[in-house]
Amino acid sequence: xxxxxxxxxxxxxxxxxxxxxxxxxxxxxxxxxxxxxxxxxxxxxxxxxxxxxxxxxxxxxxxxxxxxxxxxxxxxxxxxxxxxxxxxxxxxxxxxxxxxxxxxxxxxxxxxxxxxxxxxxxxxxxxxxxxxxxxxxxxxxxxxxxxxxxxxxxxxxxxxxxxxxxxxxxxxxxxxxxxxxxxxxxxxxxxxxxxxxxxxxxxxxxxxxxxxxxxxxxxxxxxxxxxxxxxxxxxxxxxxxxxxxxxxxxxxxxxxxxxxxxxxxxxxxxxxxxxxxxxxxxxxxxxxxxxxxxxxxxxxxxxxxxxxxxxxxxxxxxxxxxxxxxxxxxxxxxxxxxxxxxxxxxxxxxxxxxxxxxxxxxxxxxxxxxxxxxxxxxxxxxxxxxxxxxxxxxxxxxxxxxxxxxxxxxxxxxxxxxxxxxxxxxxxxxxxxxxxxxxxxxxxxxxxxxxxxxxxxxxxxxxxxxxxx
Numbered sequence: 354x355x356x357x358x359x360x361x362x363x364x365x366x367x368x369x370x371x372x373x374x375x376x377x378x379x380x381x382x383x384x385x386x387x388x389x390x391x392x393x394x395x396x397x398x399x400x401x402x403x404x405x406x407x408x409x410x411x412x413x414x415x416x417x418x419x420x421x422x423x424x425x426x427x428x429x430x431x432x433x434x435x436x437x438x439x440x441x442x443x444x445x446x447x448x449x450x451x452x453x454x455x456x457x458x459x460x461x462x463x464x465x466x467x468x469x470x471x472x473x474x475x476x477x478x479x480x481x482x483x484x485x486x487x488x489x490x491x492x493x494x495x496x497x498x499x500x501x502x503x504x505x506x507x508x509x510x511x512x513x514x515x516x517x518x519x520x521x522x523x524x525x526x527x528x529x530x531x532x533x534x535x536x537x538x539x540x541x542x543x544x545x546x547x548x549x550x551x552x553x554x555x556x557x558x559x560x561x562x563x564x565x566x567x568x569x570x571x572x573x574x575x576x577x578x579x580x581x582x583x584x585x586x587x588x589x590x591x592x593x594x595x596x597x598x599x600x601x602x603x604x605x606x607x608x609x610x611x612x613x614x615x616x617x618x619x620x621x622x623x624x625x626x627x628x629x630x631x632x633x634x635x636x637x638x639x640x641x642x643x644x645x646x647x648x649x650x651x652x653x654x655x656x657x658x659x660x661x662x663x664x665x666x667x668x669x670x671x672x673x674x675x676x677x678x679x680x681x682x683x684x685x686x687x688x689x690x691x692x693x694x695x696x697x698x699x700x701x702x703x704x705x706x707x708x709x710x711x712x713x714x715x716x717x718x719x720x721x722x723x724x725x726x727x728x729x730x731x732x733x734x735x736x737x738x739x740x741x742x743x744x745x746x747x748x749x750x751x752x753x754x755x756x757x758x759x760x761x762x763x764x765x766x767x768x769x770x771x772x773x774x775x776x777x778x779x780x781x782x783x784x785x786x787x788x789x790x791x792x793x794x795x796x797x798x799x800x801x802x803x804x805x806x807x808x809x810x811x812x813x814x815x816x817x818x819x820x821x822x
Contacts, residue, residue: 357752357793358404360392361411362759363769367729367745368720371769376401377411379752382561383792388746408787409759410772413745414477415694416514416735418656418683419597419635421482422464422504425689426816427451441603441665448688449535451819452485457494457503459815460485464507466812469802470692471513474783477753477791478514478735478743480597480633480656480685482568484522484539486549491537493545497552505557510804512796514753516739517553518568518597521546523579527572527613539570543583547590554591561751562792564740566595566631572618573606577625584626595631595740597656598622601644602636602667619644628653633683633738638668645671649678654738659700661687669704673714676730683735695782698727702778724774752793761785 357379364375366388378387378401394402427448435443464481471479483501487493496502501519508515522539525532532540541549550565559565567587569575575583587594601607601618610618619640622628628651635656637648648655657670665688675682684697691697702723705714713723720726729745736744743751757764757772763785764772776782789797796802 358387358401359407359411360401360404361407361756363410364390364746365410365412365773366390367413367732367747370725371410371772375411375746376404377746377752377754378404379793383752383794384561384742385746385748385750385752388748407756409757410764410769411746411754411756413732414743414753414755414789414791415475415732416683416739416743417471417476417479417685417694418633418654418735418738419482419658419685419687420467420479421484421688422467422507423452423455423460423483423485424448424687425467426463426819428688428690441667442605444665446535453489453535453538454819455485455500456489456818457499459819460500461503461507462808462811462815464504465510465804466808467689467692468508468511468513469805469808471686472511472789472791472797472802473786473800474692475694475755475786475789476513476686476692477755477789478516478739478741479508480516480518480595480739481508482518482520482597484520484568484570486519486541487538489538491540498549498556501549501553502556505553505563508563511802511808512791512794514562514739514741514743514751514791516564516566516595516741518566518595519546519549519553520568520570521579521583522570522574523576524574526574527609529576543579543586546583547586550591561741564595565591566597566740567591568597571599571606572610572614572622580626593631593740595633595738597633597635597738599635600637601639602662604639604668607639617641617644619648623647623651630654630737631740635685636662636667636670638662638670640671642674645674645680646678649675649680652681654681654683654734656683656685656738657697657701658685658687659697659704660691660693663700663704664688664690669708672701672705673709676715677717681734681737682730683738684731693783694731695777698724698731698777701727722770722774724777725770727777728773752790754790755786756788756790757785758787
């Protein structure tokens, strides 16, 4: 077994914060075998005396807890008033138009470029939600999972860790209403979904950089019977696989759930299924006090996508109450209008400041530093959502880390305990990131990816084809 290592003048070790002179060593699988603060190169550590020293502080990479890759191609193209009462639902109609033009090669190019941008921004892994499964005509491809394979190949080419969560979409709304014509590419049965997952696993077996799970789209799009059937088969074939679901993003969804199920969507899900640590509830924006407490005291993760939620006019998640009760969360880029975890955490805090007209709300007595508080919790929640060992710089976790530019003005003259807040609460915080390692392999070099120029050209060609299809 080959041993690789690096030493940092400072490294962020979760609850301990910034620690000096930290040795990080990892094995061939990319798992950290040693994390030694205040290292002295003597005794058992003498063998690491010649290992390289990082150019700046090291911090853990971030999990992107929710992303629809193809939607990156329409970012910025839906910012005009399509109707007087523009909303999520009118945006969705436009999004469907783009979804129905995507060809496999276009999806791969878009995802490859997107994942490189994520790496540059400090996302070292991503939970991908592909829900285009069929051809433009609505037929299944001869190669089952062809479109999902484009996402996997794009992630592998970029070098980003991946939790692959193909989306089960059965119906257009509560009550098993038939799919709309513009949803024809999404529709699968639970049996077809399991066949797709098995085909993907055969083509690309799971490893430390790749995990499979499933995403029942929402309670609107999947029936109670369909969800139960999916979970039963999933447990048999992929035990403990992650399960992600969009829920309570819009008030209309909450109202329709009450009308159909006699209960709010989060309350109904918690009452009818074992929503445990493998679950990630995406958005959960519109929850009442009881749902907030149930979620916070349970073991599931809430997937917050603040820039997308703001872009779509979703609303504000009750973060102070949820976090005070011990709730867990991840952050994600969702529609990819922003690819910046600093922006997600900044907007999480700023949204609450606007609501409550107070400052520094998301912190506590044990950790009063808002940046530290938010980052460490997003780190743990993201790891749980991904179902992978990505919870920070600790033995047994993946060697996914960011090397900061020690000379960058956002941190150069500041004490170490101010670095995170400087990155999060000042614009362009991710510009501080110089190098990125995933599973111990360097993928970003001085802010650049080796494939960046070709990926950008391919993305541009795919976008031109998409816009003129």
